[in-house]
Amino acid sequence: MRRPRRPAEETREEILNTAERMFRAQGYASVSIADIATELSMSPANVFKHFRTKTSLVDAIATRAIEQTLNALKALASDRPAPERLYALAQHLMDEHLSEQVDAPFVFEMILVTITEELDCGDRFRQIVVGMIGEIIAAGVEEGVYHADDIPRLANATFDALACVIHPVMTGMEKADIMATRCREVVRLIDAALRSPLAK
Amino acid sequence: MRRPRRPAEETREEILNTAERMFRAQGYASVSIADIATELSMSPANVFKHFRTKTSLVDAIATRAIEQTLNALKALASDRPAPERLYALAQHLMDEHLSEQVDAPFVFEMILVTITEELDCGDRFRQIVVGMIGEIIAAGVEEGVYHADDIPRLANATFDALACVIHPVMTGMEKADIMATRCREVVRLIDAALRSPLAK
Missing domain, CATH: 1.10.10.60 (Homeodomain-like)
Structure with a gap:
């Protein structure tokens, strides 16, 4: 048949x-x-x-994984105050990468390919997470806890300051307990900046 | 003879x-x-x-390079206000790594060895730079621009937030002009946090 x-x-x-x-x-x-x-x-x-190339395969695999992560993030604590949401976002992204590396060391190799080959998925990921951070900051302004004139600018700086705990290359370098402390402390620093009228 | x-x-x-x-x-x-x-x-x-191993050679080479960098940092703008010193420190460390990579692509390979082999030089580097950041924060408190109860804690968080622009693995991934903007914006965010009484 x-x-x-x-x-x-x-x-x-x-x-x-x-x-x-x-x-x-x-x-x-x-x-x-x-x-x-x-x-x-x-x-x-x-x-x-x-798929014409192996890199286009990795791009598609990474894009799919990123979409799953982002969908999980959307559901994350959206009814909580902005500072808690920011911490939850950072923690979730960090844990995602940490668990990936425990599960499969070759995942790290794939992530490095997306970086060295400058595949689109990395930029898309950044753009979407920066958007989510922007929404959290806007919610914080609404709640009266954050001060921000230029939200996209602060969202980008926040994303970069979080690189030490959410960038897959950085999460591959440290033990999980050190990363957990680092995440809490860096979010605390960012939170203080966002609460300050000076960060405008 | x-x-x-x-x-x-x-x-x-x-x-x-x-x-x-x-x-x-x-x-x-x-x-x-x-x-x-x-x-x-x-x-x-x-x-x-x-030198019993190639890794011990790399450790010694990296330690020597780190010492040179740190000596240059000590001389850096120590008569300026704390916020300017913080920016100068971040910028100098970033430029150091950016220029290394332009000069010699194999330097990046050596840096990766120090990371994957968990050589001491990386920890020593962190410790000394965190100490320098701590001194700058203390000077800022003295000048009345920064607020800090627990300086080592804030210095560690600041170091981690700067990873996106001073970590050699991160500086290897982006173009110099994007890195320059990123450095300015992240230092601006950290500066706002340190100026805020909330960061105590």
């Missing part, structure tokens, strides 16, 4: 799932598009139709 | 100079201790007497 033709979207997802599983298990560097095609019993040409 | 025996310290310096030059030119991974000995017309055993 001939298998019915599946929609392209479904094939694309299947390629992504298999590629992600193989990259996580064997490492990005040692898996080729031909290996992925073999694993899927597809022709390499069929995989190439969807 | 027999060459007079040189003091051990001099031999050590010569080994460091040669190793640093070779690592910078050919990369840490592709230069062995035997290569360094050959270049110096020494026996490998003689090099081993001073």
